[in-house]
Amino acid sequence: MKKLISLLVVVFMITACNQKKCENDKKDSMKTINENTIKKAIDELFAQHGKDNSLRIETGVNQVAQFWKSEDGNEDDFIKFCKENFIADQEKLDVFFNKTSHYFEMLFGSFNMLNIELKRTLHLDLGELTPVDMLFGSYDPSSHFMDDMFNNKLAHHVLLNFPHYSLAEKEAKGKDWTRKEWAYARMADVFTSRTPASLLLKEAQIETEADTYISEYNIIMHNLRDNAGKQLFTDSLRLISHWGLRDELKANYNKGEDGLNKQKLIYEVMKRIITQEIPKEVINNEELVWNPYKNTAKKGDADVSITPEPNVRYEHLLNQFKVLKEIDPYCPYYSTYIDRAFEKNMEMRQEFVEKLFVELVSSEQIKKVGALISKRLGRSLEPFDIWYDGFKSRSNQNESELSKTLNKKYPDVKAYEKDIPNFLVKLGFEKEKAQDISKHIVVEGARGAGHAWGAQMKGDVAHLRSRIPKGGMDYKGYNIGMHELGHCVEQTITLYDIDYYMLKGVPNTAFTEAMAFMFQKRDLSLMGINNKDENEKYLQTLDIFWSMYEIMGVSLVDMNVWKWLYANPDATPEQLKNQVLVITKDIWNKYYAPVFGKKDEPILGIYSHMIAYPLYLSAYPVGHLIEFQVEDYIKTNNAVFAKEIYRMLLNGSVVPQHWMLKAVNQEISNKPVFKAVEEALAKVN
Ligand SMILES: [Zn+2]
Structure with missing residues (x-):
């Protein structure tokens, strides 16, 4: 889980005393500058700097106008601001960029450190929660960041000087951009909304309540x-x-x-x-x-x-919807939460993702794999066989035996943490690099199922959290720990070794999930257990394919629930529940009933992500697609896992399709999976 989650009750105080400000926010809508003023500002900047920078001038002035509120000043102030602060000179622009980038790192990094500390008791296995833990845990120190950056006009400076590119533009133009141009584009992505702090506080409160539930x-x-x-x-x-x-x-x-x-x-x-x-x-x-x-x-x-x-x-889900919808008017480039989840955060269009998923879940290959599973089980399929685990070699391993070994080896979190450099060396990292990465990772015992929380500034560490029961680590904890280790390694490399801070990270959470999956599936070999079964490669392909089928179905439910919510904004929790049941059964009947031979099963509605992390789920199956394409590339080229992963991660947070082209010479698609599944079926059958 990679989320900057936030807050709770302090909020009551703040929202209460800010009642008046909220009303002002509503009245004070964005875009108070008229077209004539915009034209005048552009003309004056043309006169000042010539037409060399005409595109940047036009875009910049329009961007500032789009976010300008009456509290920022009148029309004359607007023109004055544009004239005084547009930077035509490239060297001066670089200075502005480098300084701002550094200050962002300090701010984001410090907010993140505070957030981790304030949520420590909520997230770690540290005994009973008390109201004071909720109070601090739900307080988000960064909640005023956007407000402050607009109030002191830093945001306006960025908007004026760095053109924002839509996803379509990034995909079309980005191929020819230098790394610096990409970093510039990412700076423009910092200010895409001007949501009042009171609303962000409310959002964070609702998110934390759902997460805790x-x-x-x-x-x-x-x-x-x-x-x-x-x-x-x-x-x-x-x-x-x-x-x-x-x-x-x-x-x-x-x-x-x-x-x-x-x-x-x-x-x-x-x-x-x-x-x-x-x-x-x-x-x-x-x-x-x-x-x-x-x-x-x-x-x-x-x-x-x-x-x-x-x-x-369903009340929690509905609360999430309501507050996210309230934020819509403050996001001029992305007017719904669906747009923000896909176009902005994932940088893949929702329609593209849905089409990709439907293509896979309705494929002939799925029907063939379903028939194979039924044959292997010696019975007709049950709905819960969406979680069939029999393709994994570890299903043949006795889990309690594995747990016994692990109990001894890792009696506590520190013992596990100490072993991280060894894991990394086994994956192919040089010893020195393995130690270098490991010193930025701290292991802790999670209250929930486990998660990884990366650093946002150099000098800080990534937190790897897994459940470690009293008797020592068991197999489940170890397996989840390996997943989280993948996240932490990705988070560390893409922060410490990247060329531009603005390009840190990966394109979206699907990529970090792909990294996590690839570490997780190497869990047994990292214990020194090497399965010699020559069918393993084929079984593994079928295993990934089947799990993609499962999560894509759940994601389709999630997407369709959100489309329905936007069409029915006044729904009650009871109506929402009934509709979730309609949608889960509909998706089941279309894409699962033909394989399972049973209709109207609601199983796809059980995921917790739908409630606590809305529209996050698509990241998992896309993560599997990426994982598959990357693994395939490594196998085909007979390459060392760690070396290739490291090379790919240095691409940073460019858009997904460009990252993939640079990493594996292919865009994201189902084709390689289908081909491999056919091959696997021929062997395993
Ligand atoms: Zn994960």
Whole structure:
């Protein structure tokens, strides 16, 4: 997870005393400068600097006008500002760029450090949360950044001097840009909205509430009962929805009828969560036993009356929608959250992503792989087989044996942290480079499922967080730890070794996920377990392909829910729940029922990301596509993993398609996956 999440109750104070300011913000809409004034400013700048810079002048003046509020000054002030601050001279422009870039690093880096510290107790396994943790954890020190930068007009300087390019322009022109031109374009991307701080505070508050709801949502597995009243899961098993439930479901392949019964029971739990029929009394509660099939609960031998969770899940999603919609008018280049998620953040058009996903989930190859899975399982497919795990070589490894080894090797986070340079050397980094990267990574025990939080300034460290239970690290924690290590290595290289700070990072979260996936899938070989099965390569292809099928379906649900929300902005939580059910079943019936032979299954609605991190999910399947293309490139060229990854990461945050062309000579597409799946099917069948 790579998010700068934010805040809570301090906000009440701020929003209350800022009531008047909010009203002013509404009245004081952006773009208060008329066309004549814009023309006058442009003409005067032409007269001052000649027409050499005509395109930059026209774009810059229009950009400032677009974000100008009456509080910035009147029309004369506007013209004066443009005349005094347009930089025609290239050397002076470079000085402005370099200084601003440095100051940004100091600001973003420090905000990030503060954020990490203030959320430390919320994110780490540090005991019970108290209200004071929520107060500080939900406070976002950067929430006034945009306001301040517009108030002191730094934003106006950037808008005036650095043309903003749309995604289409970046894709078309960016091919011929130098690194410096790319860095300039990225500076223009800093100021694409002028959202009032009060609204950003509100957004952060709502996000934190959703995040906390999700990360504290545990199912007490040993308290579940089947219809015979039997306990299927071992004592002290508490699983977080949906990650923990899903992973337990995956771990129960290859375990005969007992395994299948556990899987069926988990799916019943999931359905009760999606439909919100889950009794609110059983969430996080050790005291009640619950039969999810009949939806009845007991305390000891006595029946207990239960109340369904009152649509809390959908209330959080609705709150996210409402606040994000409120922000729309302050983003002139991207007028909906859907645009911001795709065009701005992902830098891939939503229609392109949807088409890519539909092409894959409705492909012939998927039907063939589905038939193969059914054959391997010796039964017809169940809806939860979207998480079929039997292509992984590790399904043949005894997980508890692996955990025993890991318990001993990594009794605590520090033991794991100490081993990071060795992991990196095994992946092909030179010893010195491995140590250099490792010293910028700190490992900590997560409260939730685990995440990686990178630094934003040189001199700071990336935080790798994974769950480490009392007895030492288990296989699940190790596997997630490897995923997060991939993130941390990416975050470190693309901060410390990049040529321009403005180009730090990767094009979007799909790329950092791709890095994380590639580290994660090397987990066993990093333990020294090398699977000799010659079919492994083909099985791995099928495994990735099947997991793409799963997440693409969930992403399609996510996208369609958001389209529906924009069309139905006044929906109630109950209406939203019903519509999520309609959409999940519709996507299921179109792309999954033909493979599974069962209609109207709601399973695609279980993901927690939909609630806590809206429209983030597409990053995962696109991440898999990238992962696949990169792995394919490395294999085909017989190259060393670490060396190629390092070379690719130095591309930094150019747009996705350019990054891919430089990295693997291909744009993002399904074609290489389809080809490889056909090859794999021929061998594995
Ligand atoms: Zn990740």
